[in-house]
Each structure stands twice: as C-alpha cells, then as structure tokens.
Amino acid sequence: MPLNVPPTINRIISGTAAERAMFHHVCQCTITEFGNVALLSRLWSHYIVPLGYYSDSVKHALIALGSSHRAFVGDHRHHHHHGLVDTKPYEDLAVQQYSKAVRAAAADMQNLTPVTVRTSLVCCIIFICFEIMQGRYDKALQHLRSGSKILESISKAAAGPAHPSSASPAQKCLAETGTKYYFQLCDIADMFACLASDAAFLMEEGEVIPDLSFYWRVIGSKDVSEPFSGVDEARYELYRVEQALGKALSFSFRGKAPISWTAFLNLPEESLPQGDEWFEEWTVARHLFDVWSARLDSYGKALATRGDVSDKELWEAQMMEFIRKDWAMLIKISEASQSRPVHRKHFLELIDEAEVLVQSDSSGKEQPPPVFTLAADVIPRMVFIAAFSEDRDLQDRAIRLLYAMRRREGMWDSRELASVLQSILAARECDGWDREFEKVSLPRLAGMLQSLDLYEGGGTLPLATLVDEEASTQ
Template sequence: MCARHNHDCQRLMEPLRRRKGSNKRSRTGCRTCRARHVKCDETPGACRNCTSSGRACDGYDLQRLPPLTRSRKKTPGFRLLPEVGCGIRWHYTIPTLAGFFSSVLWEKLVLQMSYAEPAVYHAAVALSAIHQDVEMYGMPLPGQELDNTWHKFTMEQAGRSYAILNERHFSQDPRLREVMLLCCLLFVLLELLRGRYDDAFQHLEGGLRILHELKAQRQLVIWAPHESPVEECLVAAFAQLDIQAANFKIGGPILRIENDLDRDTAVEEDRPVFNSIREVRRTIEPLLSRAFHFLMDCWALSNKEIVSHYKWLQLDQQELFSQFHRFAQQFDPFYHNSYPKLYRKDQKGADMINILRDTTSLAIRTSLIRDEALLRRYQPEYTAALFLIEEVMRTFRDRPNYTLDMGVVPPLYIISIGAPDYSLRWHAIELLRSWPHREGVFDSNWAAFIAEEHVKVQWRLRGFVEEEWSRCPWGSVGCKKSTPRKLEKGRWSTLGHEEYSIEQGLEKTKCMADWPCVQSLLVARSALLST
C-alpha cells in the first residue's frame, strides 16, 4: 500500500518537476521558500523543497495560492467521465450553499482552497456532481437506492479526495487539519444529498469531535478568548449542522455552544441591541438547539407522560420562553431599524431568523397542550405564522435548492404537525412541496412526506377511511393524496414518492429508527392498529 501511495505521489508531482528548469521567478511559493529566497516547487499543501529537506513547510498565503493550471489541471489520472464531462458546475454549487446569508466560507474560503488543495478540489467536484444529479433527476428520500453515472462519478471524485488525504496523513503541514475538516464538511453535504444519513452523520461526528478537542467553538461566542487553527466560518458551519442533527437524536449536539452562551449571558445581563446579522445568528442558533431538543422530547411523550412530568417540563418551557423573550428584546429593534441598511441577501437571512424565532416560540408555548379545545385558542397565531412564511417565500425569485442554513423547512414542519386546524397543516405541507430543497440536514421533501403520513394516521384515528380522503372538509386547500407535481426546469422533485414507505427507509438507514419524527409516527400507527 505504501509503495502504491509513493508511486501515486510521484505521478502527482511529475508535472511540477518538469517545471524546475524554468528561470521564471515564482510569486506563489510557500512562506518558507520565500523566506529562504529559493524557488518553491509549489506542491499543494506542503512543497517538496521543504519536506524533502526535513523543514516544516509553513504553507501558502491565500493571495499567493498556486494557480489552477499548476495545482490541478495536470493532476495525473484526473479524467471526467464522458457522460458528465460537460456538466460539472462546481463554481455554481459552492456559492449556492451560502443560501440566505453572506458567507466567507462558501463565497471565498472553499473556492480559494480548491485552487490550492487537490483534496478539497475533488471533494468540491464530488459535491457538485451529486448536486447536478438531484437537480436533473430528483432528491432521494432516506434509503432510496440510486446508481447512475453521476453517482458513480461522485464516488470516484470522493475517493480521489480520500486518497490524497490519506497520503498526507502524517504530513507536518500546519494547514492539513483545516483541509481535512473542510473535506469532511463537503463529504457530509454530499452524503446528505445522496440520502445516506448514516454516512453523513458519521462524517459529521468525526469533524465535530476534532473541533471539540480544539475547543474551536469558543470563537463563536463573542466574549470568549480564543486561538484556533481553524477558520471561524468553518467552525460555524459545523456548529450549524451540529444543532440541526440534534433533531435526529444523533448523539449531539457535541459542541454545546449554548453552555458558553450561558456564561456570556451571566457576564452581560443587559446586552444592547444587535449590531450585525452575524451577532444575531450567533445568539439564535444555540437557542434553537435548546428549543428543538425540548420540542422533540415533548412531541415523543404520551398524554399520561406529559401529566406525570408536567411540573418539570413546565419549568423548562418557561425558561426557554424567557430566553426567546430576551432575544426578541435585542432582535426586534435591529430587525425594524437596521433592515433597510442590510444587503439584500442579509435581509432575506433576517426574514428567515424572524420566521424561525416566531414559529419556534409558538411551538414552545403549545408543546404541553393536548386538549384540542385549548389548542384551538392558538389557531390565529398559527395562521399568522403560516401567512408570514408564505409571504417571505414569495420574495424569492431564485430559490436556492441547497443551503446550509435553516429557513422555512423547520417552521413549516412545526405547523404541519402542530397546528390545531388540519387545513393549516395541509397548507404547510403544500408549501413544503412547492419549494423542494435542502436546508443542511433538513429536507423539504422528507418533512412533507412525514407530515403527510402523520395527518393520514390522525385522519384514520378519527374514524375516516381511505375512500373519504379526497372529501375531507379541511378548507379550500384540499386534502387529496399528494403526488409529485411537475416542477419547473432546474427545480427538485422527490424520486418515487408514491412508492416510498417508512419501512423502506428503516431497512436501509440504521439511524432512522432513532429519529423522533419516525418514532412518533410508528407510535401513532400502533395506536391505529389497536383500535
């Protein structure tokens, strides 16, 4: 294996060795070679001039990265499959992930490191290939098997990235850790697009544990002093996924930013109004982490369990509501006064934060209510929340189909399973289906599917049969069996939704058995069978 790796490494460096005869002075060399006033061979990551002589290569400045033609186009063995050779759009996919906010990670760091690091480049190409596939053919639900040219090319490119990382595993390159983390993040996202949640969460846990050991998350809390070898924007991306994955009960969150947030709150009780959208995001995301944990636990409890644990649950509920109230005192003045001054993208981000805050707060207030008559008192608020979401969705002319940020999917899911009126639930499901896309771990198609299954079970528990499904009196939005609609060109659909079942997902996705949304559905189905 070592001999093979050495052979591959020699092949990778051969184009660089052929340039040694040139007398042209390099302006893109590593820091060490420039300090020694010697010509750098510009090997991505760590140059051979340094490593072969036992020196530590200090890497490259971003503004002095080796150009694309030097670091990638001549990479031996790199050959696009003929079926996809004209379709790779990695410069399109990566910036798209910026989603609802301006992002240094997706708009700058990933693109720049792709020019310097072959491992990052191949991982980015792999992600772009699977992105292209789902745009063309649809987004798979958990457990759906897909095997086509795009998927094969995706795995080929991911394999190249793995191989390069393995070859550099014992390198002393100071940037290697960041390169590995960035590749890890890209692997997480491409596995999510493939519907491979087991693999995605395994990659995510590995990256999070590295960051946790480095205590890199401290830089995401304003007060905390930090010296991290990892870019803040990369840490923030992992922290977002950590919070989102907690909704799937996958052993997290691992970074626990909310613990540092408690110390921040203790130091500064009367904090001023937010000054930037960045400060808003740093504060709301740990709150959402706590809230989602609480909601997942409550939704999984039976009526009897709610009653027996009501005292302690209510204490947690009141504490959460108090935290959201404090957040509102800082956010509302910022939202109303600073909104016109924000860039258009950050305005959309502020709108999404407002929706998340509003809907999550409503879900917390109604989480312990099991009496339908009492729950109906909140119908005007659920209606207003749904109207707000729909209004914001209409402002998107070009809707992103893949973003790392949470937006409309969690709020619409909350309404689709928690609203007291079934017409509101069904309308939320229709809105999820009208914008098929992925927000980090959340998939609008999966959210719509699981919410619809909940509604069907509850409909049958009320005594109605399948034949009455199309005649249910739930308002003007209708209540018929949902089938995949014809979408505009470039918009995602769900693959084979009409043939998909929870059992199919459980068979091929091991972690799915722990998902609260699946557990609650299976409990409801059991109740239906026992009646």
Template sequence: MATNNGDEDDGKGLHMSAKQEKFMLQNYSKAIRYLQPHLTTKIMASTRIALIACAIFTCLEFLRGNFKTAQTHLKNGLLVLQETYGDTHDGVVIMRTMDHTDRWITETFQRLHIQVELFYLTHNHSSIILQQNSSTSPPPQNTFPYLREAWSELNRIFYNIIALRNKAHLHHIPAGGSQNHGTCDSELIPLQQLLQASLHQWHTTYTSSKPHLDSEEPTLVINAMIMSFYTLAAILCSTSLSSELAYDAHTTRFLAIITYSAHLRTSRPPPKICDRAGFNMAHSIVDFGWIPPLYYTAIKCRVRRVRLYALLLLESTMHREGIWDCRIMSRIMRKVMEIEDGSLYGDDGEGYASETLPELDGLGSPEVPLEKRLREIRVEMDDEMTENVMMEYKKACYPAGWERVRVCLTAPYTGGIQLPGTIS
C-alpha cells in the same frame, strides 16, 4: 432538418447525467485519497483541513440524497472536534478557547448539526452537543451589526434549546391534562427560563437592528426566514419540558410560521432545474430553509386548517435542505396527520382546504384528542431513498410502545389543493 424525438433527448440527458456523476465520483475518490495523510497527522493545520473536507463531504452527500453517508461524515467531524477542542461534561462538549478559523469551522458543524438534530428532535436519542465555553460566548448586544451575527446568536440559542430537549427526554413527563400541561418539575426549569429570556433579548435586538440590516439583504425573504426559525425556537423552548397538550397554546405562533412561509413563496424563484427524480436542484441547499418550521407546524399544531396549509405549502416545491427532503417530509407529514386525524382525506366542505391563508379568528380549538396524538416520531433516513421510508411512532398516552409503518414515496397523494401561484 431532422429533429430528435423525446426519447432521444431523454437518452442524451441520461448520458450527460451519467458522465457528470462519473466525473464527480472520480474527483470525490481522489479528494478522499489526498485527505488520508491529514487524518493521521496531529498538527493543527492537518486537523483543520480534515474538518473542512469532512464538512464539504457532508454537504455533498446531503445534496446527492445519501442521507446515511452524510450523517456518518458529520458524526466523524463532530468526534474530531470533540477530541481536538472539547472537554466533555455531563454529556455536553464544552469547546475550549479557539481562534477565528477554528470558531468558524465549529460554527459550520454546529449549523449542520442543528439541522440533523431538528430532524430527530421528536424522539429520545443520544447526541454530541457542542457548546462554547461561557467565557468565550458573545456578550449581549444592543444591535446586530450584520445579519450573520443575528443568525449566529439565534443558532447558539437554538442549539441550547436542542440540548435542553435532549435532557428533558431523560425525564418522565406525564401525559395527562393537568393544569400545567404535564410540565416536568425539575432542575431543567431554570435553564428553560434562561433560554426564553435569551430568545426575548434576541428578538428585541433583531427588531432594533432591522433598519440597517434591511439594506444588507433582501428584506422580505431574509426576515421571513429568520423570523420563521425564531418562532419555531420559541415554540420548542416553551414546550421542551411539557406534554403534547402544551402545543395547543401556540396556535398563534404556528400561524405566524405559515404566514412567513407564504411570504417566502411569493418571492420570485430562479428557473427550476430538476434532476431525473424530479428534485429542484436550483433550490436545494445545505442550510436552513422553510422545511423544518413547516414540518413541525404540520405535526405539532392540531388545528386542522393550519397544519393542512403548512402541508400544502411544502408540497408546492420539491427541493432539499440538508437532511430535510421536501418529498419525504411531506409524505411523513401526511401520514402523521392521517394517523391523528383520519378525516384528513375526507370531505373538506368546512373550508379546511381553502386557498385563503388561515386567520386566527374562526380557527377554533385543536381538534385531535390526546389519545390520538403522536408523541415521538422516528424516520429512518438511508441512502438513495426512492420508493418508501420507514416511520416509527409512539402515541402520546403513557405507556406506549413503538409502532411501525411504511410510507410510500411514489404513490400520488389523495386530496390537496393548488395554492395561488404554486411553483410548478
């Protein structure tokens, strides 16, 4: 019996992939055509259809790697929400009272928006922020009846933290090593304290709810994921009005993030399905995953062994989480670490590249001086990025202008280790 060689198999695979792409684009175009009447009709049912379609298009383009197009869809949906349900006040859109369907649609856009805002959080930019009217915000709870409620409340707090940091960018924050780490003394401090109290209350409620939530979802994976994002939220809230020096006080929290992420790696993944670019599409999602916490650990924790381990964890998989792409973000993380710590690719004889999960004892102090730290990072996400990505950055010391560097996505990286049980 004759057998096909590798080239023939690859040819068939490429042909099938092209047919699937053509089928998807045909139906995508048809969906957009059918959507047009709803965009010109002002009745609520048509508005809801348009918003749901917009959310679906956003997810589809993120999964396809068309990051710029996806963000355009998301921005258009946010504008429709703003015009339909919102009252703008001081740069924030306060959502009026809505029914259950409208609230679900709004929460979907907020969750997508949080992902994108987290991506751009390290530099000053304007953005639409959707917030519920205080009269419609959920009251404090003693327990979360379902995991969805725990996630929703954490999302609400996270979104407010993003709004706080966006406002903080408008204030001048000194970069010097003052006793308060360059804290911005402004009217934003009470809001920061309120959000820190909300995070503490959330953690208390979640802890008391865990006994009955554990039977609802796989305990290890869900707990590791939600606690990783809670920890990231606590770090971002605490440092929102401070200079880069403030991150040095959060080594224990950064270490917790990589510990939670290591737990996620040990969970048994489904069989790997990769596309032609090598992405693991079976693991790709349009929701929160482990990339943002690991990314911020690598770029904001200046303890070399902790940030290097975060990088190595991320490099052990290849998938997308909305706008967050493992391949792109791992290359950005390496570039940031290379700029801040030029010895990253040098001799790791001191044990920084150990296969053992770092422990707090013996880690030492952050090793990157203030003048070498990056304060703002901006990454240009376009459609179908395959060869390189442009990264701009500002140093932590004022005044500092933007510097621009091209980050290659195809060249093999230097160094790195094989973590135990690496997903191949």
C-alpha cells in the same frame, strides 16, 4: 465574527475540463445558495474554497459536491438546454471525485500536521454536504461525528500542559493546531455545531456530537438596546439561542418526554418538566432568546431607516422574524401554567409568512428550482404544523407547501418529509395505526411506515437510514 482571511482566489484549478467546470459550479451556484446563512457562506467562500487550490483532498471533495449539486438541480438553472438534462454523467463524476477525495484525505492523516488536521476537518464538512445531497443521511451523520471528535481531541490537547513529556507526536500536533489556529477552528466548530443542532431536532435524540464549547467566542452584546450590526451577527447569535433552547428541550419539539404528537398541545400541567436542572437550563436559554429578540427589534428599526437595504438583507430579516415568531410560540407553550391549545391564527401566520419567504426566495417562479441550503429554517416549522396542529386544513396546507418548495435544508428534505406526513395522515384513518407511532422521531417513524407498508409514496425513504444511527446512540 469569523477570522479575516483572503477572499476566494480567482484562477483556474488543475484538472480536466469537467473537473474545472464542477469546481466553478460549486463556487458560483452551490455555495451561493448558502447565502441566507451569512456566517457559514463566508467560511465557504473565504476559507474552504481557497483551500481547494492547494489541497487535493479539498479540491476533489468540492468537485464531488459540485457534481452532485449539478445533478440535483437538473436543468432548472440552465435554460439553454432543451428537454431534460441527463444527470448520470454528473452523478458518475461525483462518485469518482468523492473516492479521490477520501483517498487523499486518508493519505493526509498519515502525515499529521496542523495543515492536514485542518484540511481533514474541511473535508468532513464537504463530505457531510455531499452525503446529504446523495440522500445518505446516516453517512452524513458519521462524518459530522468524526469531524466533531477531531475537534474534541484538539480541544483536549490544547487545554493540557504546555510541554507534557509523555505526549505523543500526534497529541503535540493537535495541541499546536489548537493553539496557533484557534480562531480558524472556532469558525469550523461553529459549522459543525449548526449542522448538529438541525440534525438533533430531526432525530429527537439529544445532542448528536460532543461538547464543542471550547470553541465558543463571546461576541454578542448583552445590551438589549444595541441593534445587530448586520444579518450575519443576527444569524450567528440565533444559532447560540437555538442550541441553548434545543438543549433544554432535549432537541425535541415535544420536550424531554416521548409525548404523542397529537397530545403535545393538551398536556396536563403535572407532566411539564419543571425540575431544578431543567429550570436552570431553560432560564439561561430564555434569557438568550429575550436578548436576541430585543436586539432584533432594534435591528429591524435601524434597517427601516436605511435607504440602501439589499433584497438579501431584507429577506434574511424577514426570515429572522419568522423564526422568532415560531420560537415565541413554543416558549409560550412550554411556560404555560396550564395546558392551552395554540390558537389557529398563530399557525396561520406562520404558514402565510413561510409561503411569502419561499416565493420570494424562488423569485416568484411558478416552478421553483430545487434549493439546497444548510440551515433548517422553514421546513421544521411546517413539519411542526402538519404534525401538531390537529387542524386538517392547516395540515394539508403545510404539506402542500412542503411539496411545492422543493427545498433540502440540511437533512430536512421538504418533499420527503411531506410524503411521510401525508402517509401519517392517511395511516391515522386506517385500523393499522398505533398511537405509539406518534411517540417516536420522524426518521424512526419513516422506517416503521416502510416496514408496515403504510408509506404511500413507494420506494425507499432516505430519512429512514437515520434509524440505525438513532439506535447506536441509545
């Protein structure tokens, strides 16, 4: 698992009272919402935040993120306020601190050292989160790709000759960084890979970043009877499984072909992708899933015998089971010898479990506070049901849950996607709907809904900003 590093340093940072307050907010509020993603939260609290005490670029980036998140949650976590909180001061501070962070990061890269290389990667991660909070998903994707390219350059330099005579100072610096700080870079690369995987499923455009397998560590046990040591290991291995399955499916719920959403569950047998290359990829991914699933069973049994299980552990175990059930359904569809619609009860079970997970995560509050987390766990599953079930009652229920949960999981915003899905259902009932619309990704469809005045919500759809990014990768 991640490299052991000192815990977060508990001392005051330099800066104004507002800057210190927002640095405290990002540590105590923003990052704690990543708690259901154990691997990633440890990276933040044990490495990224401590860097903020020493690096100006990281400090200002964290303050910007904290300010943006404070504006995002409004007054929902600050009950001593009466009435609505004015979020503009937080928004202004976020923009100011982001500009400072960008300038400091640019200055760091002018003085390339193993330290500045790593702080630049950390800034990319924070900038991704900041841009997502701002609703600028295209900018978040640019930072995701920029950081991944740095990691790719490091891997190439580190894998080259030990002392190449023709290497430039920059190449030597990258090689030194990759050699001396490999395990630290593995944690950072895991973060990029996780964010990229969730973004790829949203865009349905295949892998959105370069190959980072140089940083993959063999950690998980191949013994299917060995339970996971904890939720952190289960989550980490799940990401490996999802990346493998995603690659085999071209990161599309509908497989490699641009299949109509409503036709997805009724495919003719001959249209299923059964080529040799696909079969090999699928076999590897399927094996990873089977091992992970068996170990999750063992972990669940071990958890049931313990008397000291925390609410966090229990919630995360329930989330793992929810995700497993969803993937098992998709795998069954993909491997069916002949096309068979998914039985309604499977969709019902997923919605029931999603409602329980969301309610327990919000402590049962009637008006849950907005949640920002990095793992796209619940929202994509509800989008799948609303898009593919062909059962209006199920679709409406999934959309209502998306509206109610007020979650942003990476680039997956529940209310924004609920608006898009609601517009799709309404547009299908009018003469202006084209079946070709159902063969494109949700970001591209969001752009079409806006340009054709089919979007009922009014205003703009941040999701549509990814359309240009999709086009640039084709």
